[in-house]
Amino acid sequence: MKSNKSILLVEDDPNFGRILKDYLTINNYEVSLAVNGIEGFEKFNRSEFDLCILDIMMPFKDGLTLAREIREVNDAIPLIFLTAKNLKDDVLKGYKIGADDYLTKPFDSEILLAKIKSILNRKPNVNVEEKDVFEFDFGDFNFNSKLRILAHNKGESHKLSPKENQLLKMLVLNFDDLLPRDIALNKIWRDANYFTSRSMDVYIAKLRKYLEKDTSLKIINVHGEGFRLMQE
Amino acid sequence: MKSNKSILLVEDDPNFGRILKDYLTINNYEVSLAVNGIEGFEKFNRSEFDLCILDIMMPFKDGLTLAREIREVNDAIPLIFLTAKNLKDDVLKGYKIGADDYLTKPFDSEILLAKIKSILNRKPNVNVEEKDVFEFDFGDFNFNSKLRILAHNKGESHKLSPKENQLLKMLVLNFDDLLPRDIALNKIWRDANYFTSRSMDVYIAKLRKYLEKDTSLKIINVHGEGFRLMQE
């Protein structure tokens, strides 16, 4: 029975890190401890984790930067931040990156445990089936979302910016179907409001410009709902 | 921005409740405020919410008891608890019931907002239950209510507005049967009065115009009752 969930703990204070690791281990989690953001990211890439607990204040690479890097690779894994008391800004930045929760040090270990359980219980591994496809052919294009390259059959290639890339990928994954605005906004911009919505429109316009080399492809708007990439 | 999420807020302090409700409303949530657990449970059962924020300390029926009742009916809806001081026991009880998060009063409103967004953005909790049917064939038409397209077999497609779309969907779901006026009004216009009724008439007229490409289809009026989509 390997039901033990594994946790990546990144904490620069060795004493505190050790104690916390032991506490979590006693409570049947498999814990990997890294002492800074750089080591944290290496460990993250080397194995699979169910949850990350990141101290925000760390030398070399802080927890927020690490979180951004992790999010680029994995947009689903739950993140919990540890922050010194009253650093509201850090907390909000954390949520903006896509944190699931935060705790202000010093915190109660039982509560951390409850949070971990709560977070892990509600996510029975959502993205299991979603094997990460990153190359697509549609219309006259070949699109590699890992290299962020959109190549036209008989034309030059185009490098895509991160946002262009994510948006196009979501459109392609929903080819001929609706990509709801809110879903794209919450996934790519991590917030759905007037401004992010305007920003998304700008990116739709950019993508339309790229795609117009194949006139059979269209990104059409469904008013009030979202966009649909289709071929006529 | 449409598709506002709705929140049930249960808080016995009327001043605080009012302020919090207003704050959330400004931030585009639809908030229903209840002043105690009893009223909270009634409201919960009367309509659909995306999230509940429950004060723990309340007269008559406290937040934890209310949460247990809610969980009996709905084991997925996110719950956030508000607790007065650091009443660790309450917090742990809350998580045991299946809370998603908690905040200790006084708390920062921006952080509450970030938490709400974080919880609501990991969406797949909500729509797991019923896969919505959204494609219909009737007469010479194919109707896709997700893309809001009404396509004629040998003719062009028609884009439908949200209200046209909802109304046609209700008619189709009641094909050959009566669609009562107030049912449609309450569902689509969220209110049944003289003006919404006139507006519905306008939309019935629009739909009739679309459907007249297939002369066998009719939307007939049942005087004083409603409408009936039928094929003769």
Added chain:
DNA sequence: TAATACATTAACATTTCGTTAAGAAATTTT
């Protein structure tokens, strides 16, 4: 036939979208 309910068109108000451009912010190059 009077009262009520329904049908249709058109004018208007509101919301959402598309696009360009300016300038922040981040990243890369020098």
Added chain:
DNA sequence: AAAATTTCTTAACGAAATGTTAATGTATTA
């Protein structure tokens, strides 16, 4: 670390889509 480049956000504004209401006429019922 300064400069150049790329990426992203925000503003502005016109265009398009949507929704409401008024006005007027027609059908149904009592």
